[in-house]
Amino acid sequence: MNSRADSSLVLAIELAVCCIALAALLVPEWDVALVKVETVPSGAEIRLSNGLVFTSPAEIPVLSGGTDITVSLDGYASADTTVTLGDSGVVVTLGYVFEVEVTSAPSGALVLADGEIAGTTPVTLRFDRPGRHVLEVLSDDSLSMRDTVVLASNRPRSVHFDFPLRTPQGLVFIPPGIHDFASGSDDRSLRREVALDGYYLATCEVTNSMFCAFLNCADSMIPHDSSGIGPRTELLDSLFRCDYPIEIEVLPEGFAVREGLEQYPVRGVSWEACVAFCNWLSSAEGCSFAYRLPTEAEWERAATVGDGRRWPWGDSEPSGNLLNCSDRNEALACREPLLDDGYAETAPVGSFPPNPWGLYDMSGNVWGWCADWAGGAGSPAGDGDTVKCLRGGSWLSSAGDCSCFSRFGASSSLGYPFAGFRVAADRLPDSGSASSNPGDAGSPMPAVTAVPGARFVPSGSLRDGQGR
CATH class of the missing domain: 3.90.1580.10 (paralog of FGE (formylglycine-generating enzyme))
Structure with a gap:
């Protein structure tokens, strides 16, 4: 009887070990630390790769392999970064976003911003860097117009084209x-x-x-x-x-x-x-x-x-x-x-x-x-x-x-x-x-x-x- 009981105990232990190993395989990483994330300006949304959302400043759970986050705030360009266990704290500085409203008469013209299709008029474009940007609009009857805007602040701009x-x-x-x-x-x-x-x-x-x-x-x-x-x-x-x-x-x-x-x-x-x-x-x-x-x-x-x-x-x-x-x-x-x-x-x-x-x-x-x-x-x-x-x-x-x-x-x-x-x-x-x-x-x-x-x-x- 004792030998049979010992065998059952060994079998139970082996089964438990297998379950733990299987769990480790299915969940490769565990939350192991909290790291404080601050943004400039504050009040930005911090979205983790697993879907959790925080508002800065906030302490977020970080996995052993690091946690990817996206920081966003109206009027500023979004920023992506990775927070690791070695970070004692993270500060994310958001850059300005430069908005340009493009309209035309007649409306419905195709808009190209720096050579890339950006929509049809009326449309609001968002640039993440200052400086010169070339806008071109194409009408339905193949007429085109072009203008260059110089963006130096994040105040909204507007450009109108009369075809x-x-x-x-x-x-x-x-x-x-x-x-x-x-x-x-x-x-x-x-x-x-x-x-x-x-x-x-x-x-x-x-x-x-x-x-x-x-x-x-x-x-x-x-x-x-x-x-x-x-x-x-x-x-x-x-x-x-x-x-x-x-x-x-x-x-x-x-x-x-x-x-x-x-x-x-x-x-x-x-x-x-x-x-x-x-x-x-x-x-x-x-x-x-x-x-x-x-x-x-x-x-x-x-x-x-x-x-x-x-x-x-x-x-x-x-x-x-x-x-x-x-x-x-x-x-x-x-x-x-x-x-x-x-x-x-x-x-x-x-x-x-x-x-x-x-x-x-x-x-x-x-x-x-x-x-x-x-x-x-x-x-x-x-x-x-x-x-x-x-x-x-x-x-x-x-x-x-x-x-x-x-x-x-x-x-x-x-x-x-x-x-x-x-x-x-x-x-x-x-x-x-x-x-x-x-x-x-x-x-x-x-x-x-x-x-x-x-x-x-x-x-x-x-x-x-x-x-x-």
């Missing part, structure tokens, strides 16, 4: 704003802030087809010698003040664009001819706008999309896929022999990618006449100044001379084979009564009846042949 609005007629409405006007200078000390009202700008340069429509309607505005002087008339001579062939010819039935050149930018027109075109467009029946040449500041803001970029497409260096300049195909100067844009001289408008606001050929193709005289940033101007400014470079320029800040001055009464223009416009006061949306523009250019037999189709808008 340009496209109209069905080939104009883009540029919202009002403050522009850091460079006026052709890379010297920031010469820049000045210019407050601009909202305005419209054509997405493309005026084409030969558009200008030809004007010529065939201009008899009542400008003396027209229908007898012709060789291939020219007094009308053409008054508008194209140059001695080289132009791309519009005179037929017995009227003016016509040389075949195949309808969608190329008109060039060789003087500044005064551009003003005459704008005046005609403004006085045409059914117009909702007053047309004019853009000012330098308006042109520059549209080209740089308001963020001061050197090139309309962004920061990458020029290539033959981005602009039309004096490349290997251009025989007169060939300033960029390593580039190939595919054209010897001008290219059809809209042949190269637009800038983020949907504007084509803001670099290269033809220099664009502006309303201002060419005195430069900070120079006083008068109505009598006849040297006017051109911006953006051309097919005869080096790539460097096609930047958003490139400019030069020329006589307003002469035409040049590398100079053209695009129109700006202001909505007439009573034309917006039907709609408060600047993008709901009325018809800016009336249909023009073609002279029978002439080889051109006048445009019904300021779009190019591809609907841009």
